[in-house]
Amino acid sequence: MNGHRMLAVARKTLRSLRHDRRTAGFLIFMPLFMIAIFGYTFGGDLRDVEVAILNLDTGGSDGSVADAIIAEISYGDTLKLSILSDGHTDPLSTAEGVVRDADAWAAVVFGQGFTAEVEEGIAAMKQGLPVSPCQVVVLLDGSNPNIAQAVVAEVTAAVQRVLVTEYGFNPPIAVHPEMIYGEGAEFIDFFAPGVMGLAAMMVTLMLSIISFVHERANGTLDRLLTTPVTEGEIVGGYALAFGLVALVQSTVILLAAVILFRVEIVGSPLLVLLTIFLLGIGSQGLGFILSSNAKNEFQAVQFMPLILFPSILLAGVFWPLEAVPELLRPVSSFIPLTYAVDACRSIMIRGWGLGEVWPQLLILAGLAVVLLTLSAYSLKKRR
Amino acid sequence: MTEDVVVTNALTKRFGELVAVSSLDLKISRGVVYGLIGPNGSGKTTAIKVMNGLLRATSGSARLLDEEVPVRGVIHRIGYMPQEMAIYTDLTVHENLELFAGMYSMSRGNFEGAEKDLLEMIDLAERRDSLVATLSGGMKHRVSLACALVHDPELVFLDEPTVGVDPELRKGFWDYFAELKSAGKTVVLTTHYMDEAVRCDIVGMMRLGEMIAEGTPESLMKAAGTTTLEDAFLANAKEGSV
Ligand SMILES: Nc1ncnc2c1ncn2[C@@H]1O[C@H](COP(=O)(O)OP(=O)(O)OP(=O)(O)O)[C@@H](O)[C@H]1O
Ligand SMILES: [Mg+2]
Numbered sequence: 001m002n003g004h005r006m007l008a009v010a011r012k013t014l015r016s017l018r019h020d021r022r023t024a025g026f027l028i029f030m031p032l033f034m035i036a037i038f039g040y041t042f043g044g045d046l047r048d049v050e051v052a053i054l055n056l057d058t059g060g061s062d063g064s065v066a067d068a069i070i071a072e073i074s075y076g077d078t079l080k081l082s083i084l085s086d087g088h089t090d091p092l093s094t095a096e097g098v099v100r101d102a103d104a105w106a107a108v109v110f111g112q113g114f115t116a117e118v119e120e121g122i123a124a125m126k127q128g129l130p131v132s133p134c135q136v137v138v139l140l141d142g143s144n145p146n147i148a149q150a151v152v153a154e155v156t157a158a159v160q161r162v163l164v165t166e167y168g169f170n171p172p173i174a175v176h177p178e179m180i181y182g183e184g185a186e187f188i189d190f191f192a193p194g195v196m197g198l199a200a201m202m203v204t205l206m207l208s209i210i211s212f213v214h215e216r217a218n219g220t221l222d223r224l225l226t227t228p229v230t231e232g233e234i235v236g237g238y239a240l241a242f243g244l245v246a247l248v249q250s251t252v253i254l255l256a257a258v259i260l261f262r263v264e265i266v267g268s269p270l271l272v273l274l275t276i277f278l279l280g281i282g283s284q285g286l287g288f289i290l291s292s293n294a295k296n297e298f299q300a301v302q303f304m305p306l307i308l309f310p311s312i313l314l315a316g317v318f319w320p321l322e323a324v325p326e327l328l329r330p331v332s333s334f335i336p337l338t339y340a341v342d343a344c345r346s347i348m349i350r351g352w353g354l355g356e357v358w359p360q361l362l363i364l365a366g367l368a369v370v371l372l373t374l375s376a377y378s379l380k381k382r383r
Numbered sequence: 384m385t386e387d388v389v390v391t392n393a394l395t396k397r398f399g400e401l402v403a404v405s406s407l408d409l410k411i412s413r414g415v416v417y418g419l420i421g422p423n424g425s426g427k428t429t430a431i432k433v434m435n436g437l438l439r440a441t442s443g444s445a446r447l448l449d450e451e452v453p454v455r456g457v458i459h460r461i462g463y464m465p466q467e468m469a470i471y472t473d474l475t476v477h478e479n480l481e482l483f484a485g486m487y488s489m490s491r492g493n494f495e496g497a498e499k500d501l502l503e504m505i506d507l508a509e510r511r512d513s514l515v516a517t518l519s520g521g522m523k524h525r526v527s528l529a530c531a532l533v534h535d536p537e538l539v540f541l542d543e544p545t546v547g548v549d550p551e552l553r554k555g556f557w558d559y560f561a562e563l564k565s566a567g568k569t570v571v572l573t574t575h576y577m578d579e580a581v582r583c584d585i586v587g588m589m590r591l592g593e594m595i596a597e598g599t600p601e602s603l604m605k606a607a608g609t610t611t612l613e614d615a616f617l618a619n620a621k622e623g624s625v
Binding site (some may be wrong): 002004005007008009011012015016019020218219220223224225226227228229235 | 431435436437445458459461462465467468469470471472473474475481483485486487488514530
């Protein structure tokens with residue numbers, strides 16, 4: 001291996017990118033675009049979910065429990081309430097109709113004797129008598145599980161709070177979450193590392209496939225091989241160049257995540273970049289091997305979905321690995337992106353350092369070495 | 384002193400059934416301009432590719448500068464200009480030259496000198512910083528030639544170096560080849576232009592993968608009893624087909 005020749009190959013690769021302004025722009029803006037799209041789509045918490053309220057409660061001597069609960073619910077901004085009038089002949093089916101027509105995601109119904117039942121129940125409990133709980137009915141459109149869950153959680157929480165404040169009714173057992181990692185973390189903190197890895201992988205893979213098919217088709221690869229440069233140096237030079245591209249991209253993504261979405265990077269950003277660099281050179285090797293089995297760009301690009309979809313779905317970018325079916329888990333462990341995303345997440349959210357993420361980095365580095373060696377070998381074999 | 388810098392022994396290359404190069408025996412001495420001529424598909428490019436290690440010989444062997452092909456130890460003393468335009472169109476002229484100089488680990492000083500001379504020879508000094516994609520076809524060819532010569536090789540293979548090049552520059556090229564020759568370099572080139580072939584020291588005529596005649600242009604014309612190399616070639620080709 002001659003470092004100067006490898007650097008010369010890397011330099012020429014970066015130079016051709018520099019001359020191609022549009023591609024260079026694409027390399028920077030594509031990840032920005034990705035993080036922005038994902039950030040704005042998934043990043044925010046649920047807000048203003050339309051919920052209809054049907055309150056038939058006639059109240060008791062101290063006012064209405066239903067009113068208290070409704071007030072609690074409307075306190076937050078997750079749900080946006082619209083109160084249905086109880087003047088209809090069949091108010092219940094009106095409430096159901098609102099959900100059926102998708103005018104609201106849910107309808108919360110308080111029965112006529114709600115307050116009375118609650119007060120009876122509490123009195124019975126104080127005397128140690130058995131109680132059958134009275135019900136708040138929530139008619140749900142479950143077509144979006146996230147929303148359905150959020151509605152039920154909001155209503156349940158409001159009920160709990162009213163019980164505590166109005167009746168001093170404290171449940172004897174409370175689940176008390178205490179964050180060891182990720183205090184204040186939001187969904188965007190979870191997937192920003194994933195999107196970063198995905199963007200780096202996609203772009204290096206694509207660049208490497210297309211560059212090599214080009215080199216072959218134009219005869220420049222053959223010509224290089226009649227000079228003293230070795231197969232290893234060519235592959236190494238390209239890996240260096242595309243690794244750098246991945247680095248620049250990741251820096252852009254990290255900055256965007258921090259500035260636009262207030263993602264907090266607890267650990268070392270440099271370690272994150274190192275992870276992405278390793279992922280980048282590994283993907284470059286993969287692209288090279290794929291392109292050596294292709295006759296032209298079209299054939300080479302056909303491999304992309306084959307690599308991309310499993311990576312998106314199985315590498316834990318958007319869903320945790322625990323959500324991957326048992327049967328497919330082994331596939332996950334063969335995808336380089338899995339390790340990169342895992343490491344970046346641990347660094348960015350848990351604040352882990354090299355001491356903790358070294359196994360992932362070692363695997364990434366090992367994969368990169370294997371893939372690059374195979375690439376160099378695929379060149380040699382061809383001659 | 385005659386030293387053979389290119390020697391092939393029954394060099395043969397088949398592509399399946401097709402015999403592209405058939406039992407070629409070449410001996411080319413140092414300081415010679417050697418011209419391979421022959422119709423399209425006669426095996427000139429294939430022979431050169433085998434010698435440069437881009438294709439593996441089916442049988443036979445070749446030696447360049449006393450090393451068995453594919454060479455490794457003497458590779459930096461050899462230059463090669465492919466028939467197709469194998470340069471980077473998304474780089475400038477200068478960047479292409481610098482890349483190839485880098486492949487030969489040339490020092491900055493050496494490269495700058497060589498670049499200046501070569502740009503003058505190919506008459507593209509003022510296009511040094513143009514993207515190759517923006518050059519004319521002939522200009523691209525000239526850049527490709529310069530890339531093969533940048534490291535001052537002592538043995539250079541040029542596959543149709545003058546295709547698409549205008550007459551004035553072609554003359555310039557041949558003056559440059561003469562310079563290389565007088566500096567003791569060996570040039571192996573292919574051409575379809577007979578006025579160029581007569582300027583070679585030795586001409587090898589190929590047909591259907593075989594060498595059908597070889598010698599100085601004068602001796603070839605004399606042997607065939609013709610006054611032009613073209614007629615000599617046609618006469619030889621006819622003989623070969625009988
Ligand atoms: N990669 C290949 N696969 C199969 N056949 C090939 C290949 N390369 C060349 N050939 C065949 O080998 C023969 C010799 O081709 P070659 O390119 O050496 O000819 P040439 O003398 O250089 O012709 P030209 O003057 O057109 O450049 C041709 O019949 C060609 O079709
Ligand atoms: Mg040819």
